Amino acid sequence: MANKRYWLTARIKIGEKPQIRHKDPIFLKAYFDENPKKRDEGEVTEGNGLRVPTEKSGSEILNRDGIQQFDFELTEEEYKSASYKIYFWGEPYGSVAFKKEGVGANRCLGRLLLEPEHCRKGGLSFPPKNSQSHDEQIICDFSAHQSVVDYIVQEMNLNSKSDSVKSMKKFNGIYDNQRNDSFFKHTYYPDAAKKAALNELGCRTHSASDWKLDYLQDALFCHVFEKGGQWDHKPKIGPIWGEFNRLGNSGYRYYYDIWSNIHFGYISAKAGFTLAEVKQGADKAQWIDTGSSNGDDPIDAQAIDVGYMLGGRDSLVTIQAIISAVSRFPEWDVCTRFPDHRACRSHE
Known part of the structure; x- marks a missing residue:
């Protein structure tokens, strides 16, 4: 049996108001911080010392309608973390905002921060490409919208x-x-x-x-x-x-x-x-x-x-x-x- 793999799966609902208007490709970015209390080489600071995680994920292009799934592979340590933080954003900056009910006063945010209570873990409900039946995933659902700059x-x-x-x-x-x-x-x-x-x-x-x-x-x-x-x-x-x-x-x-x-x-x-x-x-x-x-x-x-x-x-x-x-x-x-x-x- 192949080694078990672990996945972060973002399921993004696209097309709800305010709708994305940006016509050029938008790339979804994600960063998984399995130990948010510890600063390491995976983080940088900018401006007033705000947390600005460097990107660890791959890049995917955001569609303009429907529900789109993005899959990023995690390490076992990341998957088993009990207090992780996940950051999602789009590039180029200002092209898109993300919204999760119950997060950020239900506002559309340029960078969305999700924690364990906002996602679900276990099994393989939405299998990523190249996954195996014994793999496991963390699933986060949210929506994509027009940005304030747009x-x-x-x-x-x-x-x-x-x-x-x-x-x-x-x-x-x-x-x-x-x-x-x-x-x-x-x-x-x-x-x-x-x-x-x-x-x-x-x-x-x-x-x-x-x-x-x-x-x-x-x-x-x-x-x-x-x-x-x-x-x-x-x-x-x-x-x-x-x-x-x-x-x-x-x-x-x-x-x-x-x-x-x-x-x-x-x-x-x-x-x-x-x-x-x-x-x-x-x-x-x-x-x-x-x-x-x-x-x-x-x-x-x-x-x-x-x-x-x-x-x-x-x-x-x-x-x-x-x-x-x-x-x-x-x-x-x-x-x-x-x-x-x-x-x-x-x-x-």
Whole structure:
């Protein structure tokens, strides 16, 4: 009889909402830590000392529908461990998120951590290829979904073509043209812009002398960018992906406000606002939101800068563009921003 082999089997349900949108190949990665209390050569640290296991498994390509099975061979020591931890993630980072009921407050996570109570052991219920009838396996069931980065990319590309943005761009252009037009003396065009703002955004009529900045504030405070408005993504991101978002097997987690700030900068650029106007509007939004008179948070401002820079390009924004931009700012890590937060007590 051949020697007994041991398997880790991941059965992943694919196709449930929010559905994966990434079109290129996604590779499933896994790491099995049979002794999580001991740090060894199989682990590295990154960022704020968060646990970032190096990959020990092979790579498999994720499908886009149905239930897909992935099998990784384990050592006998790994299989017989009573307190193992298994990490699953997808590559490229930002392409997929995973969800297991009862884990991580039922959120879709960039890296999923499972422990013995989340999986089942014994027998060979779903035989891997090349397995023998006397082999044994650990089976973990979970689902694959759209990632938070893919979601914000979708929103940026969709909303940049919206009627609201088209109207803002149109009247920003009118305003810029009429500043040097002595004939109109700054009278007719602002009125047209006021009417458009009222009709398009359902907001107050402008009264300030600088209606352009007023218009930006309406975009912030009315039904577009306001807290809870259609372009404030935190109420949408929180219940699905949570407040703290890890991108794949990264050592950094990000507070979920950065995605809306990147989106805000991007849309503002597409709407024809200058960066100075965007920053001024964001500072006032911060004052209304928190009562702070110190202007917008520096990291919020950096995220707006990133979005504005991306908005200056003609091409559609991509997941990789967001990942590349975010990776330039290690200080965005949640435990750098909020070192005393309860989430920073965990290395997972």
